[in-house]
Amino acid sequence: MSERKDAVIIGGGPAGLAAAVALDNLGIHDIVILERESQLGGILRQCIHDGFGLQRFGESLSGPEYAERFISEVRRRGIEYHTDATVISLTEDRKVEAVTPSGLLGYSAKAVVLAMGCRERSRGSIMIPGERPSGVFTAGSAQAYMNLYNRMPGREAVILGSGDIGLIMARRLTLEGIRVKAVFEIQDHPNGLDRNIVQCLDDYGIPLYLRHTVTDIHGGSRLEGVTVSEVDERCVPIKGTEKLYPCDTLILSVGLRPDNGLLKDAGIAIDPRTDGAIVDEHLMTSIPGVFSSGNVLHVHDLADFVSLESEHLAASVAAYLSGGLGSGMDVSVRCGSGVGHTVPQKVVSDDGFTLSLRVRSVMRDAVISVSQGGRRIVEKKMRKANPAEMIMIDIPGGSVCPDGDLEVVAG
Amino acid sequence: MKRTLTCIICPNGCSLEVEKEGEEITVKGNLCRRGAEYAREELTAPKRTISSSMRLIGGDMEIVSVRLDRPVPKEMIFPVMDAIKSASAEAPVHIGDVLLHDVLSTGADVIATRNAERKEGR
Numbered sequence: 315m316s317e318r319k320d321a322v323i324i325g326g327g328p329a330g331l332a333a334a335v336a337l338d339n340l341g342i343h344d345i346v347i348l349e350r351e352s353q354l355g356g357i358l359r360q361c362i363h364d365g366f367g368l369q370r371f372g373e374s375l376s377g378p379e380y381a382e383r384f385i386s387e388v389r390r391r392g393i394e395y396h397t398d399a400t401v402i403s404l405t406e407d408r409k410v411e412a413v414t415p416s417g418l419l420g421y422s423a424k425a426v427v428l429a430m431g432c433r434e435r436s437r438g439s440i441m442i443p444g445e446r447p448s449g450v451f452t453a454g455s456a457q458a459y460m461n462l463y464n465r466m467p468g469r470e471a472v473i474l475g476s477g478d479i480g481l482i483m484a485r486r487l488t489l490e491g492i493r494v495k496a497v498f499e500i501q502d503h504p505n506g507l508d509r510n511i512v513q514c515l516d517d518y519g520i521p522l523y524l525r526h527t528v529t530d531i532h533g534g535s536r537l538e539g540v541t542v543s544e545v546d547e548r549c550v551p552i553k554g555t556e557k558l559y560p561c562d563t564l565i566l567s568v569g570l571r572p573d574n575g576l577l578k579d580a581g582i583a584i585d586p587r588t589d590g591a592i593v594d595e596h597l598m599t600s601i602p603g604v605f606s607s608g609n610v611l612h613v614h615d616l617a618d619f620v621s622l623e624s625e626h627l628a629a630s631v632a633a634y635l636s637g638g639l640g641s642g643m644d645v646s647v648r649c650g651s652g653v654g655h656t657v658p659q660k661v662v663s664d665d666g667f668t669l670s671l672r673v674r675s676v677m678r679d680a681v682i683s684v685s686q687g688g689r690r691i692v693e694k695k696m697r698k699a700n701p702a703e704m705i706m707i708d709i710p711g712g713s714v715c716p717d718g719d720l721e722v723v724a725g
Numbered sequence: 726m727k728r729t730l731t732c733i734i735c736p737n738g739c740s741l742e743v744e745k746e747g748e749e750i751t752v753k754g755n756l757c758r759r760g761a762e763y764a765r766e767e768l769t770a771p772k773r774t775i776s777s778s779m780r781l782i783g784g785d786m787e788i789v790s791v792r793l794d795r796p797v798p799k800e801m802i803f804p805v806m807d808a809i810k811s812a813s814a815e816a817p818v819h820i821g822d823v824l825l826h827d828v829l830s831t832g833a834d835v836i837a838t839r840n841a842e843r844k845e846g847r
Contacts, residue, residue, distance in 0.1 A: 362790035508738035
């Protein structure tokens with residue numbers, strides 16, 4: 315049994331919610347949101363710090379408030395949604411199946427929106443050796459313990475990785491009376507936004523050590539300490555630099571990856587650089603009618619940009635449903651020197667779009683240029699380009715032609 | 726006196742060149758007006774906002790998330806945290822509800838940032 319829908323949205327976080335409201339605005343009302351958790355809102359529910367919405371609403375909101383702006387729109391418009399609904403399969407012909415406490419839900423969708431967000435990399439992903447005591451948390455799970463369940467993860471913490479969630483958690487732990495001894499970052503630059511270094515570490519006198527990593531974990535049933543070493547240019551620990559930091563809590567903020575399990579099952583082409591789907595400028599994946607936005611497509615720094623991207627996705631879905639989506643070209647977007655990845659990875663029409671990218675290293679007075687066959691399309695000058703910050707460049711409609719790759723270079 | 730500050734008002738995180746000569750403060754490198762205001766305040770009387778959680782009675786969860794509706798002097802961060810920790814709210818609570826008015830005479834209100842409905846039997 316499968317119910318027909320114009321669009322099935324997988325995920326009720328910032329991406330899915332913004333896509334749903336925007337689709338409704340565009341006259342696409344026959345839609346449903348499937349959310350795995352018991353409430354809508356996704357990761358925003360546990361992000362109680364402020365700073366959300368500055369771009370989008372011109373005011374500084376906490377995560378739950380930002381989410382509520384969209385959730386109340388979903389409710390007011392009567393957009394159908396199911397919570398506690400975990401999608402277990404997605405097929406090439408856009409059949410979606412979800413398990414819920416009251417049984418299976420099956421849909422046959424004209425369009426599918428992949429908005430499942432991302433997951434944190436864990437101790438296993440970075441292979442820290444040592445014993446296996448309790449007290450080792452990803453930053454997001456420590457955040458959930460504290461902000462949703464009112465449980466403190468420990469008393470004395472060390473943080474590995476300088477991603478934004480780790481920095482935010484350094485401040486959160488400190489405010490709750492937990493001593494944060496230091497933040498260690500294996501790379502030579504912080505991974506989070508500059509403002510978070512200032513307001514989460516500097517404000518509380520928490521030191522940040524670059525080119526350092528945790529090389530051993532000690533403790534029987536509970537963590538008793540970590541060994542930290544300096545690393546060389548190739549990120550290899552330097553012998554003789556080991557130092558022991560006694561602590562009962564290790565917080566890992568070592569990166570996020572798209573939650574792409576469903577994509578793999580459905581046979582959607584994945585970009586190894588982002589771990590998200592390969593999409594065109596309409597955010598359509600390798601399966602026609604299946605679109606993707608937000609952190610399952612590529613990890614963003616700001617929820618505001620996830621909302622924007624998802625609204626662009628909604629416009630594409632609406633055009634697709636009415637048969638008016640641009641096509642006719644097959645241009646690849648190539649990452650030239652200095653560029654880590656781009657979204658989209660290909661261009662199929664001369665519709666304008668926003669090119670998102672990350673640079674590979676910190677650059678001062680950087681120039682990002684987009685060209686095709688030696689013809690420069692856009693150039694963006696920046697005082698500072700930082701891998702921790704996603705860069706967006708508007709590519710005007712009519713500027714891409716059918717011949718030759720688009721090349722994106724940063725330097 | 727010359728200093729470089731990172732503006733924390735928005736994610737742009739402008740790098741601000743701040744120069745203080747007597748009472749005169751000049752700011753360069755800011756993309757907007759708020760950056761100059763931030764730099765002046767940071768040199769004279771730095772302020773911050775706080776987000777945390779307050780104990781919730783009779784609600785769907787043990788706590789409700791809260792924040793200040795405006796920044797307070799930096800030295801008030803921990804006293805305000807203590808005030809939030811020793812208070813409690815009773816469900817139902819809605820976004821924007823003032824849970825502590827003019828906390829510690831700072832002029833800032835502690836407001837709820839989540840809707841928490843009443844749940845019987847808790």
